[in-house]
Amino acid sequence: MKRVYVNEEWCLGCHLCEYNCAFANSGEIDMSKALKGKPVFPRVKIDGDEHINFAVSCRHCDDPICVKSCISGALSVNNGVIQIDHNKCVKCLTCILVCPYGAVSEGEHGIVQKCELCVENSCGEPACVKGCPNRAIVYEER
Amino acid sequence: MSVEFVNPEFEVIRNDNRCIACRVCERQCANEVHLFDPDRGIILSDESKCVNCQRCVSLCPTRALKIVKNECRLRENANWSDSTIKEIYKQANSGGVLLSSMGNPNPLPVYWDKILINASQVTNPSIDPLREPMETKVFLGKKPDKITRNEDGSLNCELLTQLELSMPVMFSAMSYGSISYNAHASLARASKELGIFYNTGEGGLHEDFYCYGENTIVQVASGRFGVYEDYLEAGAAVEIKMGQGAKPGIGGHLPGAKIVGDVSRTRMIPEGSDAISPAPHHDIYSIEDLRQLVFSLKEATEYKKPIIVKVAAVHNIAAIASGIARSGADIIAIDGFRGGTGAAPTRIRDNVGIPIELALASVDQRLRDEGIRNNVSLVVGGSIRSASDVVKAIALGADACYIATAAVLALGCHLCRTCQTGKCNWGIATQRPELVKRLNPDMGAERLVNLMTAWQHEIKELMGGMGINSIESLRGNRLMLRGIGLTEKELEILGISHAGE
Numbered sequence A: 001m002k003r004v005y006v007n008e009e010w011c012l013g014c015h016l017c018e019y020n021c022a023f024a025n026s027g028e029i030d031m032s033k034a035l036k037g038k039p040v041f042p043r044v045k046i047d048g049d050e051h052i053n054f055a056v057s058c059r060h061c062d063d064p065i066c067v068k069s070c071i072s073g074a075l076s077v078n079n080g081v082i083q084i085d086h087n088k089c090v091k092c093l094t095c096i097l098v099c100p101y102g103a104v105s106e107g108e109h110g111i112v113q114k115c116e117l118c119v120e121n122s123c124g125e126p127a128c129v130k131g132c133p134n135r136a137i138v139y140e141e142r
Numbered sequence B: 001m002s003v004e005f006v007n008p009e010f011e012v013i014r015n016d017n018r019c020i021a022c023r024v025c026e027r028q029c030a031n032e033v034h035l036f037d038p039d040r041g042i043i044l045s046d047e048s049k050c051v052n053c054q055r056c057v058s059l060c061p062t063r064a065l066k067i068v069k070n071e072c073r074l075r076e077n078a079n080w081s082d083s084t085i086k087e088i089y090k091q092a093n094s095g096g097v098l099l100s101s102m103g104n105p106n107p108l109p110v111y112w113d114k115i116l117i118n119a120s121q122v123t124n125p126s127i128d129p130l131r132e133p134m135e136t137k138v139f140l141g142k143k144p145d146k147i148t149r150n151e152d153g154s155l156n157c158e159l160l161t162q163l164e165l166s167m168p169v170m171f172s173a174m175s176y177g178s179i180s181y182n183a184h185a186s187l188a189r190a191s192k193e194l195g196i197f198y199n200t201g202e203g204g205l206h207e208d209f210y211c212y213g214e215n216t217i218v219q220v221a222s223g224r225f226g227v228y229e230d231y232l233e234a235g236a237a238v239e240i241k242m243g244q245g246a247k248p249g250i251g252g253h254l255p256g257a258k259i260v261g262d263v264s265r266t267r268m269i270p271e272g273s274d275a276i277s278p279a280p281h282h283d284i285y286s287i288e289d290l291r292q293l294v295f296s297l298k299e300a301t302e303y304k305k306p307i308i309v310k311v312a313a314v315h316n317i318a319a320i321a322s323g324i325a326r327s328g329a330d331i332i333a334i335d336g337f338r339g340g341t342g343a344a345p346t347r348i349r350d351n352v353g354i355p356i357e358l359a360l361a362s363v364d365q366r367l368r369d370e371g372i373r374n375n376v377s378l379v380v381g382g383s384i385r386s387a388s389d390v391v392k393a394i395a396l397g398a399d400a401c402y403i404a405t406a407a408v409l410a411l412g413c414h415l416c417r418t419c420q421t422g423k424c425n426w427g428i429a430t431q432r433p434e435l436v437k438r439l440n441p442d443m444g445a446e447r448l449v450n451l452m453t454a455w456q457h458e459i460k461e462l463m464g465g466m467g468i469n470s471i472e473s474l475r476g477n478r479l480m481l482r483g484i485g486l487t488e489k490e491l492e493i494l495g496i497s498h499a500g501e
């Protein structure tokens, strides 16, 4: 299955992926309208220090601990993609606690969000990868 | 002090309706032009530091940025232009020599643009490169004077040492130090994939790139940095650098601050010491001396590698080339006055040397007149900008072209011409690790291969149009060229007729 992989050697820490992610999931067609003057809630986050940076997002684990531990059945695996059903989420935040990568986070209004490989929005392919200027994140089969 | 203030050249225009304060511009500008103001949640800019490299413009996700010429000019004066006056101010401030980079930007004639190419009509068929084979392969090196036979009467097909190029273009010398590790990695990988060559420049060969030796030309310059047995052994050819088009007659100076880590090891000089390339080679004061170095290098490489002598195009270039052709060198590389550099004194870059088109035409003619054209191959550089420049150069008499500015443009260079500051925002002309990282050689090599593949297609189309199916039949074929808007004298030197003739 194709997943998002990180080539940390080439990550510039520019944070563009975060903005492209937030925009892709905003449902808006204009980035300024979507993100201007508001806090942004990307599902990918840049971590690192002044020497190295890398993008952290859901690994779409083969044996996902978040799905196992979800008390309401809001998290599920669909064709390998770990997805969240916001209608079922009870905001207990167990998934945030158990994810070993820190890839699940609280979004706008405290709703739990995670990377769904842009299958739920109109981007068609992961927006973070598409906008990365240096191929520091790639979407491929490994 | 107000008298020291020099009005900035550019203005940074940010469309506030679009800017989302993502701070990408701030993080990406090594010149520290953009600054986030957390109190107001907006980005400020200090345009006095902007060099117009357009890194921020290219990366801004909302296309909110524009870098424009500062409209606040000094009073117009055809003699004292704005830039001339500002140069005076800068020198009055600093007391120093003005430095610049890349090629001469002044509006001096570009002869390529005044030369037109022929095409077949009616009386001779043109060739469709998509249907018929086209040969762009060239061999560089001394060619035999006559056909010889072996003892059994068969033809002797052994050629003298040659460089085989899949197309008549190579990447010219850019040293590791003047450009980054990742830029070198991109050039090396692309050369290998394309079947052409890149050139180490005078900074030695990084140990990681010895594996690309078959596609590497190693340079021996006046500083002799990084030259030792394995280095000469590693390359496919050895180039003696006598001069460079951007700064004929002067040497080079890479400040000690840039001689760190791998650069110091590759150049084989202590960390922090200035790398000074003397203006002349101190053992070469004549063609006879040059011959000694040519043959020393041939001895050292067991006569297996062609020796290139690179010179800048200067006034007596034809006589100089004639001397080089007799020195035992296999290839002469001539670099025109529009060639680029990582740093040169502005006055030299903008005022010394001659156009490559005129130099090439006169050298080719002189070598033919003297019957020694086959002693050497001719490679020309100094702002070859496109496939049509290549075709024109070949028709004027070159065997191949050297490109460097076009290659770094493919790598992302935006020709801001401030390489000398070492803060290249595109990761090319810098050694700062956080900037070097910006050039991913996977992308760099791919883009170079794309560029060369595109040029190769165009070269084939132009050749096909002329009814020529092999680049060898185009070389020196000046009948395929016509001048436009040139004087009798210019046409005479170029050896071409005027359009309509």
Ligand code: SF4
Pocket (backbone or CB within 6 Å): B014, B018, B019, B020, B021, B022, B023, B024, B025, B026, B043, B059, B060, B061, B062, B063, B064, B065
């Ligand atoms: S990169 Fe563009 S959108 Fe982001 S802060 Fe700079 S100007 Fe604003």
Ligand code: SF4
Pocket (backbone or CB within 6 Å): B012, B028, B029, B030, B031, B032, B033, B034, B049, B050, B051, B052, B053, B054, B055, B056, B057, B067, B425
């Ligand atoms: S120096 Fe380059 S990156 Fe910095 S503001 Fe100017 S154009 Fe943008």
Ligand code: SF4
Pocket (backbone or CB within 6 Å): B053, B101, B102, B408, B412, B413, B414, B415, B416, B417, B418, B419, B420, B423, B424, B425, B426, B427, B428, B429
């Ligand atoms: S190599 Fe870098 S510094 Fe030099 S002109 Fe190009 S973008 Fe500017």
